[in-house]
Amino acid sequence: MKSCLKIFNFSLPFLSKINTVPLFATIRKEFLLLIRDPGGLLLLLIMPAALIIVMALVQEAPYKDYQEMKFDILVINNDKGDVGKKIVEQIGMSKNFVVIDSADNDILNDKSFKENLRNGKYKMGIIIPEDATKTMVNMSNKVANQLAASMQLPAALPVNNIIKSTDIELVFDPVVKPSFRSSLTFALNEYISKVKMEVLLGRLSKLNGANNATPVDLSTFQGLSVIERSLDNGQQLKQVNSTQHNVPAWTIFGMFLIVVPISGNMIRERDEGSDVRIKLIPNANTPVSIGKIVFYILVCVFQFFVMTWVGVYLLPVFGLQSFTLGLHPWLLIPVALSIAFAAVSYGYFVGSVFKTANQAMPVGAISVVLFSAMGGVWVPIEILPNLMRKVAMVSPLHWSLEGVNQVVIRNGNIGAVMPSLLIMLAIGGFLCALPMLFSRK
Structure with missing residues (x-):
């Protein structure tokens, strides 16, 4: 041919x-x-x-972007104050997470928490320490007093210098990939940062002597936002x-x-x-x-x-x-x-x-x-x-x-x-x- x-x-x-x-x-x-x-x-x-x-x-x-997916997350809240409750509420309100606080009809403890992650039934979990509220309030009081001093206002909030910062533990199934971990860690840090800001603003509101200050709704604070656009016609990028x-x-x-x-x-x-x-x-x-x-x-x-x-x-x-x-x-x-x-x-x-x-x-x-x-x-x-x-x-x-x-x-x-x-x-x-x-x- x-x-x-x-x-x-x-x-x-x-x-x-x-x-x-x-x-x-x-x-x-x-x-x-x-x-x-x-x-x-x-x-x-x-x-x-x-x-x-x-x-x-x-x-x-x-x-698919991790922000579009939904994950079950084990939660042990050892904190009996408002901070632990607010963190759990923020996670539960998210469209990305489902809070799991019990396994086999029993409240999660340290043993069942680790077993469920080790056998791969769940991929991630968090442990909120018992002194989370106490630590957060103490640190917020310290920051509020420093701000008040810089503005030449009387610093009236109590501070305990013995209390140190504490950590919320984020635990993953060992087989979870690093990219998965970093994405979910970033998302959870956003929720925790929001709770920190709410606590700090609440302590700042007490500097003027108001005992029943109205809580600040951070969702109304828009500020600057970021949106992706396509190169050709300015429409939102798909x-x-x-x-x-x-x-x-x-x-x-x-x-x-x-x-x-x-x-x-x-x-x-x-x-x-x-x-x-x-x-x-x-x-x-x-x-x-x-x-x-x-x-x-x-x-x-x-x-x-x-x-x-x-x-x-x-x-x-x-x-x-x-x-x-x-x-x-x-x-x-x-x-x-x-x-x-x-x-x-x-x-x-x-x-x-x-x-x-x-x-x-x-x-x-x-x-x-x-x-x-x-x-x-x-x-x-x-x-x-x-x-x-x-x-x-x-x-x-x-x-x-x-x-x-x-x-x-x-x-x-x-x-x-x-x-x-x-x-x-x-x-x-x-x-x-x-x-x-x-x-x-």
Whole structure:
């Protein structure tokens, strides 16, 4: 079979003279072969859809912000004063935590607290010391007196210099990851800081001699706030989730698996002698080659948009967010065509290099798995080591995923997508040229 690069280098007038009968006959033949191969259809459509659903469900938690999740937290409140009660109230009022103060219908003690964390039933717990209120009031009185002295006011609140600061213990299940610990520690510190501020403001209010001062509602104090915005239109930024990563990632993975049926068919035609018979027919080799290339590109593009439909309409059925197409969804058409061209070219390259199906099909499938791992399909490339980020540049799946991300995540225009398009077309052209070189050799 002639190289697809050689085919596309013909002039347009010459292409207009190509006999279209064998071209369309080849497309029809490849279509019949595909629909008569249930395994091939399973590989190209059902398996990528299953991968999208399963991987999106599995990776939903890692992509979700910890502030959106809800955790059970064991609480032992040894403090009998207001501070311990307020801390427990703040935790219970949060949408992130569920306070657990008993286990097996018994109030938590030190032994049951540790057992529940050690066996993994609960992931975290806090122990409020018995002198929390006493310590907090004493420290607040000291700060209030210092502020009063700086303003030349009489310092009238009692202070016990013997009482030292105390700590609220935060205990985790040993298997909890450091990122999980730091996120929850930060959240709990916010609640504790709010209680500290309330106690301090309460002590400051007593400097004027008021015994029944009105409590201060800190929720009414807004001040400055922070909100994320997108780069293009000023709308509130939508966080990237597992759907936005897994739908294009595993769709591209499925498209490159076209290497298996392409290489298998090429080797089978060589073994059966069909390839030689086609070459012996005058002016038939070129339209037959074009027909095969066009057919498999159409199959890949169809696969791309079927998987996109799965992301938009089917994933919400499983409780996941719907796949969004960005501000310029029409750009997915040239992106899909360029990915399909690179994938089909890789299939023809593998089918030309190897002589038997036992060589080509396993190597083709395993190489796609390796390229997907290198290119950021399994996990986002941003969290890979620096060396792996550089290695990812050689993966066609990386540039394919980058092109889709420019459209659906970064809301890029044609100028932003063009570098990825050109690189994928160059990869496809290079992979088409190699079979011609091998054939001449």
